[in-house]
Amino acid sequence: MHITFYFVRHGETEFNRRGRLQGVCDSPLSRNGVRQAAAAAEALSDVYFDRAFTSPSERAMDTAEAILRGREIKAVIEEDLHEFDFGSLEGTRFTSHPDEIRRYYENRDFSGVDGETKGRMENRVREVFRKIIHQCEDNDRVLIASHGMFESFVMYALIGDTERTYEKQCEENNRDAYPNGSIMIFTYDDGEYRLAAKPAEPMDFKDYIQPKHVSFYYVRHGETLFNRWNRMQGSSDSPLTAAGIAQAEAAREALKRIPFTAVYASPSGRTRRTAEIIAGPHGLDVILEKGLKEVNFGDFEAVVRDSWVKEINERHMEERWDDIGGESMADINERISRTLKTIAAKAKDGDRVLLVSHGTYYLNLLHHIFGIDRDAYFEQRRRQGRQGMPNGGIFTFDYDNGRFRIRDFMVSPEDFRD
Numbered sequence: 241m242h243i244t245f246y247f248v249r250h251g252e253t254e255f256n257r258r259g260r261l262q263g264v265c266d267s268p269l270s271r272n273g274v275r276q277a278a279a280a281a282e283a284l285s286d287v288y289f290d291r292a293f294t295s296p297s298e299r300a301m302d303t304a305e306a307i308l309r310g311r312e313i314k315a316v317i318e319e320d321l322h323e324f325d326f327g328s329l330e331g332t333r334f335t336s337h338p339d340e341i342r343r344y345y346e347n348r349d350f351s352g353v354d355g356e357t358k359g360r361m362e363n364r365v366r367e368v369f370r371k372i373i374h375q376c377e378d379n380d381r382v383l384i385a386s387h388g389m390f391e392s393f394v395m396y397a398l399i400g401d402t403e404r405t406y407e408k409q410c411e412e413n414n415r416d417a418y419p420n421g422s423i424m425i426f427t428y429d430d431g432e433y434r435l436a437a438k439p440a441e442p443m444d445f446k447d448y449i450q451p452k453h454v455s456f457y458y459v460r461h462g463e464t465l466f467n468r469w470n471r472m473q474g475s476s477d478s479p480l481t482a483a484g485i486a487q488a489e490a491a492r493e494a495l496k497r498i499p500f501t502a503v504y505a506s507p508s509g510r511t512r513r514t515a516e517i518i519a520g521p522h523g524l525d526v527i528l529e530k531g532l533k534e535v536n537f538g539d540f541e542a543v544v545r546d547s548w549v550k551e552i553n554e555r556h557m558e559e560r561w562d563d564i565g566g567e568s569m570a571d572i573n574e575r576i577s578r579t580l581k582t583i584a585a586k587a588k589d590g591d592r593v594l595l596v597s598h599g600t601y602y603l604n605l606l607h608h609i610f611g612i613d614r615d616a617y618f619e620q621r622r623r624q625g626r627q628g629m630p631n632g633g634i635f636t637f638d639y640d641n642g643r644f645r646i647r648d649f650m651v652s653p654e655d656f657r658d
Contacts, residue, residue, distance in 0.1 A: 243376050243428040244436070244450060246287060247384045249391055250295075250303040251276035252420040259334050261341065263326040263355070263389065266297045273299070276421030277306035279442035283423060284383075287447060288585035289313060292383035293372055295321040295390070303421070304385035315385060320368035323387035327355025348393075362397040365390065369398060373428060379588040388418040391439065398433040399426055406438065454587040454639040457495060458595045460602060460650065461506075461514040462487035463631040470545050472552070474537040474566070474600065477508045484510070487632030488517040490653035494634060496521050498592055498658065504583060505596040506532040514632070515596035526596075531579030534598035535559070538566025557614065559604065573608045576601070580609065584639045599629040602650060609644050610637075617649075626651065 251273030255262040269277065284307055292315040294304040304315040327350045334341060344350050348358035376382060395401045410417040418424075423445045425437040437446070462484030466473040480488065491514070500522050505515035507528040515526045538561045545552055555561060559569035567575075587593055606612040621628045628650070635650035636658070 241373070241376070241378050241428070241430060243373060243379075244381045245384055245426050245428065246284065246289070246381065247386065247391060247394060247424040247426065247439075248280050248284075248303060248307065249388050249418050249420055249422050249439070250297070250299040250385060251280075251306075253299045255331070256420060261326050261329050261332050261334060263323040263330055263387075264297075265330040266299060269299055269302050273420060274302075274306075276442070277303040280421045280423060280445075281307045281309065283442035283445040286581065286585060288381060288582070289383045290380040291372075291376060292316065292385070293318045293321060294385040295323065295387060297322060297387070300385045300387065304383065307383060307385070315383065318368060318372065320364050320371070321384065321386045321390065324350070324361055324389040324393075325356040326350050327353035329353050329355065361393050365393045365397045369394075369428075388420075391418045391424065394424075394426070395435075399435045400433070401435075450589070451641055452587075452589040452639070453641075454584055454589075455592045455647075456595060456637050456639065457498060457500075457592065458597065458602065458605075458635040458637070458650070459491050459495075459514065459518065460599050460629055460631055460633045460635075461508075461510040461596060462491075464510045466542065467631060472537050472540045472543045472545060474534045474541055474598075475508075476541040477510060480510055480513055484514075484631060485517070487630075487653070488514040491632045491634060491656075492518045492520065494653040494656040495594070498594075500524060500594050501591040502583075502587065503527060503594045503596070504529045504532060506530075506534065506598060506601075508533060508598075511596045511598065515594070518594065518596065529579060529583070531575050531582070532595060532597040532601065535561065535572055535600045535604065536566040537561050538564035540564065540566070556600070556603075572604050576605050576608050580605075580644065584644075587639070599631075602629050602635060610646055621649070626655075 251269045253262060253267045253273055254270050255267040257270045292304060292308055292313055294300050294315040294317055296317050296319055308315060329341060351357045395406060407417045418439050419441050422439040422441050424439040427434050427436050462480045464473060464480055464484055465478040468481055495518055503515055503519045503524045504527045505511045507530060512526060519526055559572055562568035583593060603614055606617060607614060618628045630652045632653050633650040634653060634656045636647040638645050638647055
């Protein structure tokens, strides 16, 4: 089993700011701590988390909440992710007992003041991660919101820095080993933990790029009434015709042996119905993704193309619809990029993902993601005797370690070969 952990130390608290020892006792995030949690959230915004766990301390829970705001998951409170117990020194200023506190810190043993011992902390760290791993699935990405001393024991007891080399290097360079709001990445592989990225403040954070291959199958919806009547159809919708249903069924037959792990569709009725037809044999629910919606053509929605051929073609070339109540090229490109990046982030290594969307969306995807000129594309397809974007057509591309690459341009279901 492979798991990637993103360990975040909580943001600065009032006790941190005032120089007080803070373990099992708690104090709220300071204003700076709230900013640090927000910065960690921004740094991790492109990381998809399958699960999240937090210490029961408010400072850690608030940090986790900031990172997960707007996401589909909530952090599970795990009691044993709490900070080291500093005994009767809890809440004490560092400056009031500097020699005593330094001695306890160096030995990692606060039993002399009724606190936690090094051995007990080591066991707690190992056991809590054993418990967390038991709740995970292969290739999960897991957020952990916890504490500084706890993090040092992760380094020591799990990752195996028994000489505390990392902390000594930080001390020599006069830098904090585990800054507030910092992010550390480590992995678990069948019983072995490895450090993937040392603790870094959000501004310095670079995600650990895991080897990951995802295969995408993009299908244009079947023919609709507006397609048949040659009307512009973007954010507007019309139902599939009998021919459109047959095209969706042909795509289903072409793709029935592909072991899809997820099916995403634009929420328009024509794409949703196409996706449901294709997904039927796979037993998968269709996930409606607004980012896959067709381009909004503004005032040209439902207009008969024949009456405006020249202007429509010019607007298609420039993707300029915002001056008539639709989308701009910048809006379209941002939406496509964000949607593909999010879906790729959610997928796991080896996944096969079905996307059901639209014709103009496909052309913009080719241009924005792969740099393919619209006119040049149609000319090439014409020379090959193929349609550029047939209803029910299938386009395949891959995601490899952060990059997208084309496998084959869109072809009719009858011509599809995986």
